[in-house]
Amino acid sequence: MSDIDIRKVVQEELNNIAPEVDMAGVDPAADLREALDIDSMDFLNFITAIHQRLSIDIPEIDYPKLITLDGAVAYITAHLGSSKN
Amino acid sequence: MPSLGADMEAGTLVEWLVKPGDWVKRGDVVAVVETQKGAIEIETYQPGQIEKFLVELNSKVPVGTPLAQIRTEGEVKPAAVAPAPTPPAAPAVAAPAAAPITPPVAAPVRAPSPPPVAPAAVAAVAGARASPAARKLAEERGIDLLTVTGSGPGGAITYADVEHRLGAVAAPPEKKRAPGLDLEAMRTAIAAAMARSKREIPHYYLEHQVDVTASEHWLAQKNATLPPDTRLLFGALPIKAVALAARRYPAFNGFYRDNKFEPAQAVHVGVAIAIRGGGLTAPALHDADQLSLDELMSRMRDLIQRTRAGRIRSSEMSDPTITVSSLGERGVEALYGIIYPPQVAIVGFGKVVTRPWVIDGAIGPRSVITMTLSGDHRVTDGHAGALFLAEIGKLLQEPESYE
Numbered sequence: 001m002s003d004i005d006i007r008k009v010v011q012e013e014l015n016n017i018a019p020e021v022d023m024a025g026v027d028p029a030a031d032l033r034e035a036l037d038i039d040s041m042d043f044l045n046f047i048t049a050i051h052q053r054l055s056i057d058i059p060e061i062d063y064p065k066l067i068t069l070d071g072a073v074a075y076i077t078a079h080l081g082s083s084k085n
Numbered sequence: 086m087p088s089l090g091a092d093m094e095a096g097t098l099v100e101w102l103v104k105p106g107d108w109v110k111r112g113d114v115v116a117v118v119e120t121q122k123g124a125i126e127i128e129t130y131q132p133g134q135i136e137k138f139l140v141e142l143n144s145k146v147p148v149g150t151p152l153a154q155i156r157t158e159g160e161v162k163p164a165a166v167a168p169a170p171t172p173p174a175a176p177a178v179a180a181p182a183a184a185p186i187t188p189p190v191a192a193p194v195r196a197p198s199p200p201p202v203a204p205a206a207v208a209a210v211a212g213a214r215a216s217p218a219a220r221k222l223a224e225e226r227g228i229d230l231l232t233v234t235g236s237g238p239g240g241a242i243t244y245a246d247v248e249h250r251l252g253a254v255a256a257p258p259e260k261k262r263a264p265g266l267d268l269e270a271m272r273t274a275i276a277a278a279m280a281r282s283k284r285e286i287p288h289y290y291l292e293h294q295v296d297v298t299a300s301e302h303w304l305a306q307k308n309a310t311l312p313p314d315t316r317l318l319f320g321a322l323p324i325k326a327v328a329l330a331a332r333r334y335p336a337f338n339g340f341y342r343d344n345k346f347e348p349a350q351a352v353h354v355g356v357a358i359a360i361r362g363g364g365l366t367a368p369a370l371h372d373a374d375q376l377s378l379d380e381l382m383s384r385m386r387d388l389i390q391r392t393r394a395g396r397i398r399s400s401e402m403s404d405p406t407i408t409v410s411s412l413g414e415r416g417v418e419a420l421y422g423i424i425y426p427p428q429v430a431i432v433g434f435g436k437v438v439t440r441p442w443v444i445d446g447a448i449g450p451r452s453v454i455t456m457t458l459s460g461d462h463r464v465t466d467g468h469a470g471a472l473f474l475a476e477i478g479k480l481l482q483e484p485e486s487y488e
Contacts, residue, residue: 018361037361039413040318041389048313060308060316 001054001080003073010072013049017042028069056080086118086140088148089125089402090278094216094243096120097145098152107135109155114398116152121274122366123266126398133157147216147241215242222247266395271364282423286341287462290421291470295478296442297322298452303484320411321382323434323456325487326480327409328352328373334473336465337458338406340427346464355405355425356385358392367408367425368392368401378487412436419455429461432477454481 011023018036026035033043047058047066056079058066066072086096100117109115114126115135133155140152215223215230219242223230226247233250235242282288300322308316331338331352339348352374355367370376370384391397410422411434420433435455442451456478460470480486 020362033415039359039415040320041386044313044316044318045386045390051313058313060305 003077006076006080007069007073009053010050010069010076013046013053014069016049017046023069026069028073030069031067032069032072033067050076054080086146086148086150086152087127087399087403089118089120089399090122090274093120093148093274094218094245095145095147096125098140098142099124101138101142102126103135105135105137109133109135112400118399120402121267121270122402123271123395123397125402126396127152128399129155131155131157147243215247216244218244219247222251226251266360266364266393268360268362268364271360271366275365278425279423282426286424286426286429288424288459289462289467289470291458291460291467291474292419292455293457293471293474293478294453294455295481296444296451297437297454297481300482300484301437301452315379315383317378317382318385319437320413321378321385322481322484323411323432323477324354324356324370324373324385324409325376325378325381325484326477327407327432328354329480329487330473330476331407332374333476334469336469337430337460337473339429340406341429341461341464342427346429349406351406353404353406355408355428356388357408357410357422358389360393366392366397367405367410368397369404369406371400371404378484407431410434419457421457422459424459424461429464430473431459432474433457433459456481 014032014036015021015023018038021036026032032038032046036042038046043063047063050056050066050072051058054076056076058075058079062075065075086098089096096118097120098116099119101115102117103109103113103115109129110132111130112128115129116127118125118127134157136154136156138153140146140150146152215233215235219233220230222228222244223233223242228247228250230242230247233242233246234240236246297319301319304317304319304322311317331354335348336346338352339346341347351372353369353371354373356370357365357367359365368388370381370388373381376384388401405425405428407428408422408425408431410420410431412420414436416436418435418438420435422431422433424431433456435457437452437454439450440453441448442453444451456474458470458474458477460467460473465473
């Protein structure tokens with residue numbers, strides 16, 4: 001799965017939570033909670049969706065690493081790689 | 086048309102989820118109604134077979150109007166079904182064992198076991214030239230109802246009509262909208278409920294801080310073993326703590342109506358849910374005191390998702406007996422809530438912050454949360470409130486004791 005595909009998946013799942021947000025306009029380095037006005041329940045739903053869709057384990061302790069768009073893409077890229085090999 | 090909140094006057098039937106001939110049981114979602122708070126799924130309290138619809142789609146009818154007729158299974162024994170006095174003007178309810186789908190008008194207090202129907206009450210509302218809320222407002226403001234033009238069915242005067250006459254609010258433009266959330270209408274509903282609360286309820290406020298470091302550790306340990314879909318959020322703990330404390334302190338759990346307090350039999354915690362874009366609603370998490378933390382979390386998740394998608398159920402709107410409002414991790418340290426009438430208490434939780442704290446004579450960094458209680462002084466005093474809030478704090482520190 002390419003970086004672009006992963007970014008697309010992340011954006012799709014975030015849009016499922018905040019449908020009114022234009023993801024193209026979101027700063028990839030911004031805190032998603034602020035940029036999308038989402039709360040801890042929304043964030044948990046995002047983590048759950050990524051876990052279920054891509055079968056990667058995301059322990060709670062790693063949540064801060066996925067708090068930006070770039071961070072989430074980097075985290076998923078690293079963990080997809082390790083689970084495939 | 087059930088009453089789904091203290092200030093609801095009418096609702097628009099937008100969808101039937103059953104058809105004549107279908108069998109329904111108590112709690113089944115049968116229709117979708119649009120209110121100021123969005124689209125609400127209407128549950129029936131009456132088991133039986135849908136006989137016919139009494140209200141056409143997309144018509145707006147006042148609270149108390151029967152929406153459909155349900156024939157009960159035991160119709161050979163009509164006495165067992167609807168022994169309530171026959172309404173003088175309800176020709177639609179002709180079959181002896183047929184009961185309209187409509188919970189009692191004052192649903193919350195009778196929620197645990199509402200009678201099948203209250204046709205008398207329905208007739209009273211339907212037959213009135215002005216709704217009780219409209220009458221009350223007119224009386225308070227010294228408005229002669231004869232000078233008000235009614236916009237309700239048969240020219241009945243609604244609360245909005247009286248407000249319009251007062252010039253208090255401009256008449257909202259009649260506009261067609263898709264089912265779901267209408268933030269503008271929701272704002273109007275919040276304004277009405279909160280203004281009423283501040284007008285009628287003498288609030289007192291208490292504040293208490295507790296160290297929740299151990300609770301956070303307990304939660305982190307538990308979550309480390311779970312997949313994301315069953316993990317707990319810290320936000321579930323305050324709801325459980327308030328529910329358990331409310332059971333022990335019943336004077337904070339119930340409704341103030343007609344100049345007296347009516348304690349509720351069950352603990353249905355209203356969970357304040359913010360809607361992105363600026364809305365707020367607080368549907369009930371039923372029997373929160375009885376649920377395990379896992380079950381509570383799963384129901385909270387479902388409730389929040391449905392609320393944000395505009396699919397709240399009627400009982401969730403009408404049943405809350407006490408409200409919990411949490412600002413979550415992005416909020417500030419303290420929240421002083423306004424009681425949602427006719428409830429008598431709201432408990433607020435700020436975000437958890439790391440603070441220097443004295444433990445065993447030494448100062449160390451701890452996770453601290455500020456909790457507040459807004460209480461109705463007509464029902465309780467600060468002393469009882471302090472005991473209640475301290476109990477919530479104690480429970481918040483021992484989540485392992487919930488299960």
